[in-house]
Amino acid sequence: MSLTSTTLLRPHALETGRDVRLYARSNPCPNTSGLAPTYLQANLIILPSKYASDFRLLCARNPVPCPLIAESSKAGRWDSVQSHLPGLDGQTVLTDVDLRNDAPKYNVYKDSQLVKPGCSNIMEEWSDDHVAFLIGCSFSFESALALAGLSPLHTTLKRNVPMYRTTIPLSPAGVFTGSTFVVSMRPYKSSDIPRVRDITRAFSATHGEPIAWGWEAVKALGIEDINSPQWGDAPITLDGTPLGRRLEYDDLVPVFWGCGVTPQEAVMRADLKGVVMAHSPGYMLLLDCKDSDITS
Structure with missing residues (x-):
């Protein structure tokens, strides 16, 4: 296997999390490891609202693989989040965002089965009943x-x-x-x-x-x-x-x-009904807060 067989050219001048999000809205983007150094990256899992409480509890009980950073400010909101990070509000974590379009690649599940891997956006699948959860990523x-x-x-x-x-x-x-x-x-x-x-x-x-x-x-x-x-x-x-x-x-x-892919594995094991969406592993959502905001 060639060392570059799975690699796109790395985009230049993407210095902030916002830079990467705006670039990803309309351009093919490589895996996000190394992009916008020092800016936090997040895993995405987007669930029907009836599963939201159980998912929050899953994160609370499993904080190492599922550290919860933020979630949609309310069901159906793809443009704002509320923070779960101490001392940081939602606008500090993420602003000027379209959760349906700002990760480089997405996976779509229907009734817990992966039906649409690696798609560029989830505009068609998103509904007013969906809640997005942001899980910490080790790329950070x-x-x-x-x-x-x-x-x-x-x-x-x-x-x-x-x-x-x-x-x-x-x-x-x-x-x-x-x-x-x-x-x-x-x-x-x-x-x-x-x-x-x-x-x-x-x-x-x-x-x-x-x-x-x-x-x-x-x-x-x-x-x-x-x-x-x-x-x-x-x-x-x-x-x-x-x-x-x-x-x-x-x-x-x-x-x-x-690893924050754990929630996608949990979805497939749980036999959830309806449409669930997530980032494609390695193709993360870049945030506006930085590693210095979460470390002492």
């Missing part, structure tokens, strides 16, 4: 890692982060039962993991520090093949070698974080 702490000289491999290679379904159960909430964590993975040298943990621990609103690391964690999380993620790009080393062929790379180990 990648700028801090880069500043410390710990840029994730997928950003260096201009690829999407690999994401995996695990066997770690979520705490159930209402209709959301029987689901499991989704995790994202970034490989690091074993000697760098203490620094990686220290840096990402401050980002509790965007999944916080890793939940597991090392080759033994692959089996513990129930991941069958590190080279075959369910979402994103397969992990490779700098010379293009699949990460799983690690004999020459004994000091490079997988490190796993909670």
Whole structure:
């Protein structure tokens, strides 16, 4: 596989979250890792209003994979949000937004089945009964890692982060039962993991520090093949070698974080009725607040 086989040209001069949103409204956009450094990125899940209370409870019971940042200011509103971040109001988190059109790619589910993957907008599917929820994204702490000289491999290679379904159960909430964590993975040298943990621990609103690391964690999380993620790009080393062929790379180990694709997995497991919408994994909604707004 070519290193650039899944990569679009990176758009230039997108310095803020608003820049990325406006660009995405009318242009094909790559995965958003590395875009508008220091601006927070968010996962989207958009539900019929009858499921909203149960989803809030799911987030409260599972704050690591589902850290709730904000939601529609009321049902049907695609242009304003109310914040769940302490000390930040909705306009600080996100203004001048069209939640139907400002993520680069969306997924559409009908009766819990994925029926429209990777579409450019959800203008036709949105209704006055829908409520959008914004969940923290681990792309948000990648700028801090880069500043410390710990840029994730997928950003260096201009690829999407690999994401995996695990066997770690979520705490159930209402209709959301029987689901499991989704995790994202970034490989690091074993000697760098203490620094990686220290840096990402401050980002509790965007999944916080890793939940597991090392080759033994692959089996513990129930991941069958590190080279075959369910979402994103397969992990490779700098010379293009699949990460799983690690004999020459004994000091490079997988490190796993909670992932905001977890709500999409929960939707598919819950057998929800009606139309549910979400971002396409790796193609996030960029916000107006910055990492300095959520870290001490």
